[in-house]
Amino acid sequence: METPLPWLAPYRDAPLDARVLVPSSKSLTNRALVLAAIAEGPSTVGRPLGSRDTTLMADALVTLGADVERTPAAWTVTPGRRTGTAPTTIDCGLAGTVMRFLPPVAALGPGPVTFDGDEGARARPMGTTISSLRALGVEIDDADRSALPFTVHGTGGVAGGILEVDASASSQFVSALLLAAPAFDHGLDLRHVGAPLPSLPHVEMTVAELRRRGVDVDDSQPDRWRVAPGAVAALDVEIEPDLSNAGVFIGAALATGGRVAVRRWPHETQQAGDAWHRIVRAFGGTSERDGDDMVFAAGNTLSGVDLDLHDVGELTPVVAAVAALADGPSHLRGVAHLRGHETDRLAALATEINRLGGHVTETDDGLRISPQPLHGAIFRTYHDHRMAHAAVVLALRVPELFVENVRTTVKTYPNFAPVWERLVA
Incomplete structure (x- = not known):
């Protein structure tokens, strides 16, 4: 451009x-889209933000198998998973929510998914996303860059379990794992270790959105989030x-x-x-x-x-x-x-x-x-x-x-x- x-x-x-x-809020729109894409039925996102970041998110979820029907007033998301294993690519632009929220979702499906974005996106820290998914048994090829571009080799599921991460560079690393955690076989017991977590309200927003959809999240201990495995309820929402x-x-x-x-x-x-x-x-x-x-x-x-x-x-x-x-x-x-x-x-x-x-x-x-x-x-x-x-x-x-x-x-x-x-x- x-x-x-x-x-x-x-x-x-x-x-x-x-x-x-x-x-409308980008943060809420993109969280609602991700959760709708892994829910147990269709959801409508009312008054979504129609911007570059949210369009990239919706397009990426379609690539991963969901259907997103868009009108100016609302986007209706019908969940789905990729059925084929042919390689595909997701354009993250410069959107941190896309490059960080969707690799765990991609790991739930089959086949390789490559994440890339704008030139500036390749300088954004992604090491925590890559290392945390590897610790959960997901194969990722990043050519030792700890940055975009990288490829997630999904095998149809993620075991989950106990995981320690240092998310002091961005709270998005925590939110990304929490959003996908209900779909992990054993849920997730996530613990942040390191300097104080920045932008904590964004994690609190993620937890609140999960609970609105019936997900059991225990955040009673500082820097620890336990997400039980189970269904994510479909939910029609209006974005603030x-x-x-x-x-x-x-x-x-x-x-x-x-x-x-x-x-x-x-x-x-x-x-x-x-x-x-x-x-x-x-x-x-x-x-x-x-x-x-x-x-x-x-x-x-x-x-x-x-x-x-x-x-x-x-x-x-x-x-x-x-x-x-x-x-x-x-x-x-x-x-x-x-x-x-x-x-x-x-x-x-x-x-x-x-x-x-x-x-x-x-x-x-x-x-x-x-x-x-x-x-x-x-x-x-x-x-x-x-x-x-x-x-x-x-x-x-x-x-x-x-x-x-x-x-x-x-x-x-x-x-x-x-x-x-x-x-x-």
Whole structure:
């Protein structure tokens, strides 16, 4: 795909006052699709996110034998397994959920399945996926890369049992195994060993989705999950709005001294984006419910923050952008694992904010941000949708800021650029 010309992101010299409905959650959509594909009957996923990551997931599940009937309002998934053993390939794009969630599912079917993706995907850590499946007796050919591309040689089933993993690089390694575990012959007794598990809300989301479908999951001990073997019930669901994607609009309200109402904010959720409540308050703002809306408003000043974002690392790019516009220095901690995301997000944020005249330094596990007067330039996104979100928040207060490739936002937010222009320009 040809890279578009840099896009001049809108500047705004007045407080934002807006109401927005963000697309549905990618994390919930892809978990629902995987579980529907191994369920005991058809399931309908209502209000699915239609983005590159979810399309790749649906296409991959079809490759593995499921049927996915798609309409704009709902996707109906009829489970199934591959019947032949001819080699096939799954395109992961740059989607961590596809490259990590589906190798255990592929191991349940017959024949070789090769996983590959974008050039950037080949740099993402995959060693834990490969080593954990090997420990369960699955043959994987990765040419000693511990990265894409690799081939899973399915034999029609996985025994399961006791397994220890070090998932400190990504919680997706845990979620991937838990999602497939009910289909293992003996279920799974999974134990995380190593540094504290990042992005724990995503694992809690996985456990909650399994239980909604009747799966017996015991997570009463820290860093241990016991999943009983058995059927996954078919379940029709409606996907919540993506609260992480709401962050770019919340960041806009903070950056401009304004307010934004996010529609259909769930009353209870496992989404990491629910942490925006405490983050906004740390910056000196407020959040309050208004019916089905959640209203976020900036305070009289935009305070610097000291935040541990270990459990909600995906929010870091927008938080860093807001911090670069604050009245005082900020320290963002606990996010060393961001170096293994779509790009090295810590290095990328420091490089790009400093390109605008900022003063950002990397620490072992985060960033220190000392706000400085910023100037326009081209802000590179490194094919990372969250970097594009950081760029457009900065552009609200920095004239002549161009975003290198705003199209990368289609990963989780189709039509983001025109929606953003209508809202803030």
